[in-house]
Amino acid sequence: MFYSLRTKLFLSILFINTLLIATVLWLNSTSFNQNFADYVNKQEARRLQPLLESLAAYNQRNQGWQALQNNPKQWVALINLSYPTLMNDRRRFSPRPPYLERLLLKSEQGELIVGREDPNKRFVWVPITNDASDTLGYIGYQPNERLDAQVDNIFRAQYKEQIRWIAVALLITSAVFAIFISGVIARPLRKVSTALAEMAAGNYHQTITHNSQDELGQLAQDVKQLADTLQENQKSRSQWVTDIAHELRTPIAVLLADIESAQDGIRETNEDWLKSLQWQAERMGRLVNDLNELSGSEVGALQYKKAPVDLKQLMFASLEQYSSRLNESNIKLSMSTKGKNFLAFIDEQRIEQLFSNLMQNTLRYTDSPGQLSLQLLEQDSMLLLTWSDSSPGVAETEFPKLFDRLYRVDSSRNRKTGGSGLGLAIVKNIVHAHQGTVVAKSSELGGVTIELTLPKAIQE
Structure with missing residues (x-):
């Protein structure tokens, strides 16, 4: 069962969908982390904007940061100046004082001015710029010590949990669709397989219904x-x-x-x-x-030795030997040709056999006195031979069956003539082996007309 086509299709579709879902989730997670970090940085920069403006003004007044080095009182004064409501109502201010007190200050060259940097902790640095957008220094803070850092972590955890549930839902949906699609594809194949098994057992009466156009x-x-x-x-x-x-x-x-x-x-x-x-x-x-x-x-064209042969000369030479029998049967023969090139790519012996079978057919089934008319003409890349004899004729419904094996028309073909009913079947096989066509229809002379085409030889 594991090696069945439906199982393989199911596993293939599920594997591809799982791979796609995992790739999308990984890209989403990576993009979310990056965008969320950018969002937090922008929010923090907006929160620190008053302090950034105060520090930029302080830097311009004092021509640098020297006055702040080893001067914590001045640092606290700048914080109080930046956030005047901090001392009056701390509940209305989102950052806690310890958070502000743990801020770091660096010069534009990276020299630490205020605070002590712990190498084991991660700091995010926000640039301090003047009106000309020149960088004067950097304010550093620890993301996990922000007031809303816990809220951010909760939001991130909830988001990832939702993504995991979405992934599970997508996998379940993918599995359901994989089962459905594999069934749709495998069902007609099972029907075909069952039909072929029945045919191998000799039961050829099969009805396969599959209406799709694929x-x-x-x-x-x-x-x-x-x-x-x-x-x-x-x-x-x-x-x-x-x-x-x-x-x-x-x-x-x-x-x-x-x-x-x-x-x-x-x-x-x-x-x-x-x-x-x-x-x-x-x-x-x-x-x-x-x-x-x-x-x-019926062996096929592989057993045929084809070569360029003048079909006109072959026709005249092959039928010349039947002149005495035609006279005995009182059948008048007339032959005409139209064209210049009658070089055909044929097996000479097989075509002689074809002429012999057609002539035997005419001699057996044409009433005396009678007529036989042959016409050979060029037709694009083929040569068209028209073989028409006189009565008796054949009903229109009988023409498609004349080339069947052992078939005889009751009104004109019977066993007393000695015919086996295989002559025209041999003619059809020879013509088809030459990639030609052969049809039977009513003759203007009152009998049957056999029209056949043979391929012309390609001249270099």
């Missing part, structure tokens, strides 16, 4: 999206395995049924029977080959 909210959304993606991939994988098993089960069942019939003597083992077996075996072989090609196309 990084924690973004993290919760990302984990939710990850859970949805994994759940969708799990469904897709399950469907993928089911579809493969179904695709293989049909020809295998036909082969086994034919072989068992021949073994039982029900079916004659003639040439037509052998051709049927061969067709079923070839169909399974094509499916296995397509699965292998799909797996290879």
